[in-house]
Amino acid sequence: MTPVQRRTAGTHAPELRAAAAHIARRRFLTGTAAAAALAFAVDLPRTGTASAAELDARKIAENPFTLGVASGDPRPDGVVLWTRLAPRPYEPYSGLPTSRVSVRWELARDANFRRIVFRGHTQAHPELHHSVHVDVRGLASDRVYYYRFRAGTWLSPVGRTRTAPLRTARISSLRFAAVSCQAYHDGYFTAYRHLAQEDLDVVFHLGDYLYEYAVTSSGGARAYTDRRLPAHFNRETVTLEDYRMRYGLYKSDPDLMAAHAAHPFVVTWDDHETENNYATGTPENDVPPEEFLLRRAAAYRAYWENQPLRKPQQPRGPDMRLYRRLSFGRFAQFDILDTRQYRSNQAYGDGWQTPGPESEDPSRTLTGETQEQWLLDGWRTSGATWNVVPQQVTFARRRNLSTPDFKLSMDSWDGYPASRQRLMDGVERSGIKNFMVLTGDVHTGNAYDLKKDWNDPASRTLGTEIVATSIASGKDGKDKPLDWAAHMAANPHMRFYNGRRGYVTVTLGERQARSDFKTLSAVTKSGAPVTTAASFVTEVGDPGLKPA
The missing domain is CATH 2.60.40.380 (Purple acid phosphatase-like, N-terminal)
Structure with a gap:
């Protein structure tokens, strides 16, 4: 992800009014399409109209x-x-x-x-x-x-499908999977075929359900020889029509359909469901923010239309409350986050940068103040054995080098260290003992101990982070990516790093949680077998990952 120039978005109302001035300047702001875009950017139509026969x-x-x-x-x-x-x-x-x-x-x-x-x-x-x-x-x-x-x-x-246990129920185990990042053009969704055969209570999708990038007529890395995709997929998604048809392409995949039919999903988005690395109302590229808000409204609306979400998650124009809380008895509380819609703009133009005053500004936030307080309040009142946070970007500190000239990803929690510290302080204040973060985004499988002091490997471990690799994004990958040695040396709290495609299963028990990293040898060819690349456990009351 390369650094980009961004513009700062203001409040929604004046930007949406100003959008009319730009109607003639872009493909998606023409004719009746512009009128429709402006209408749903202000408010989503009610379900049905009298004129719809x-x-x-x-x-x-x-x-x-x-x-x-x-x-x-x-x-x-x-x-x-x-x-x-x-x-x-x-x-x-x-x-x-x-x-x-x-x-x-x-x-x-x-x-x-x-x-x-x-x-x-x-x-x-x-x-x-x-x-x-x-x-x-x-x-x-x-x-x-x-x-x-x-x-x-x-x-x-x-x-x-399956319902959750009563909030007062005492259960002894819960098994779920975490998945993320399924670029259609990078390969087949074979991982979902295997996921459909797993014995699971629920699946958490951690973002990048689709990608906005163009898909060629041959399906990109899928290299179709027996079919051709329509030409309109070979462009970036911008309009509501674009996003809707892109969901039609993705959701028609038989392996994805099999996984959805087999298990209930809990979904949250990252950036590519709208546009790479956007922040709040700020687009990736040098585009007027009022135009980007129309695009965001289109993307959010298509997302809701194509996911098993309740009416409270239904978007209103360019806004959609996706963060929410689910409980499975007294055993597990899941706080599903949205780290994209409310974040401060990425520091230093985004990408991997040397941290400094801009990224370390205490006012910076990845969740927004309201969502942050909601999360902290939920921890204070939680009586669950396990407190799990499904979210998008890497939470643990992740240096690229072990030397003093290291850089950090400004798109992850490393670009918002004060925001992360407030949550880590909240974990300690609330007294929750078994804290787990679920992450997607980076197209690798990772496991981290979450340390009280990142500079001291011997400091107290406050929780664990399990990073699910991608379903297809990044194509086939390899067990040890080129930066494997550098990252493992620079981050002693990193317990595992693998660059293959696949998913993670997690079994929560009364005494420990077990995480199994499932990987495939290839996704550019359909039908690869699945193997378990590594397994780790973390014990109740003793956070930290150990080989299973």
């Missing part, structure tokens, strides 16, 4: 469930069920008219739907790209369910 679902001539099904954000009494009607997902309107469609859904205790618990119907609205979000409540806690959708004569694939 209902389409007789029996007239849908092609399979509308080409993107599969998904579930997410499990609670003790419910879960979100998702699908999107898209007979032709690579087209702007996905092969449907601008009419609403009635969709029926069923949820059962068995995969054959002989013991149906709930059924109902909902509307798939054109304003939300015919996406469906069903927030099912009234379910039994800690139980597996199966679900499906029906539109006209078409029946969706069957999905499997």
Whole structure:
């Protein structure tokens, strides 16, 4: 990631008003597309309008469930069920008219739907790209369910999901996976095929669900010889239409669909769902901030449309509250962060830089003041055995060299050391003993001890950080990247570093947590086997990673 010049964004209202002055200057601010962009940048339309006629679902001539099904954000009494009607997902309107469609859904205790618990119907609205979000409540806690959708004569694939235990429940184990960074153009999503076969309670996606970069007609590194992608994918995503079609491309991947159908997902974004390395309302490149806010609004809206998220996460223009808290009995509290939407602009123009007064300014924040206080308050009231923070960028200090001329990544928590220190102080004040950070972003698998004093390897360990490598981003990778020796020498609290693609599974127990780093030999060819590259444990009351 190269340093870039940024502009500072001000408040939203004047920028959005000023956007009208730039309508003629860019591709995405032309004609009716500009009017639509300005409308949803101010406020997201209500679900449905009086003018949207209902389409007789029996007239849908092609399979509308080409993107599969998904579930997410499990609670003790419910879960979100998702699908999107898209007979032709690579087209702007996905092969449907601008009419609403009635969709029926069923949820059962068995995969054959002989013991149906709930059924109902909902509307798939054109304003939300015919996406469906069903927030099912009234379910039994800690139980597996199966679900499906029906539109006209078409029946969706069957999905499997699971509710969380009651908040007062005493459970003895919880097994989840962490995934991140799935650049379609860098390779196949084979890791998801293996993930679908894992026995998991939930999957945490830590960001970069899609990439805004162009995808060639041959699928980039996938090098298709039997198919060609439409030419409109061979450009960077900017408009709402661009982002919607890009989700159509990604979510039509059969391995990704299999993983979603097998497990409930808890999702959070990083930067590429919108634009590389953006910060709050500040774009990566030298683009007027009011134009970037329109792009951000488009990206956020498409993200919500294509993920199993509840209505409180529905965006309002360029804003979307994605940070939230999920509990699994008294056993585990998950505080899901958004480290992109509220951050201070990256110091020193971004990239790897020598730290100094700008990056070490105490006022700098990666989470924003409100989210930071929400997190600290949640720790103070947590009675959970394990407190886990799924988030995006590397939390531990990560020097590139062991010599005094080392540099740090300004896009990670190293570029916001005061913000990180406030959280580390909060961990100590709250008294939580088993603190774990889950991270994505860097396309490598890493394991860190989180130290009270980064300069003293013998100082107290306050928690652990588990970094999930990418699903495909970075192509095949290697076990020891070129900077492996330098990073291991410069960071004695780093316990593991691997550059292959894959995912991490974590099993939380009453006495210890076990993390297994699963890797693939290649992603530029489909079907690679999965192996366990390394396993570590951290014991209850004794943070710090040990080989399993």
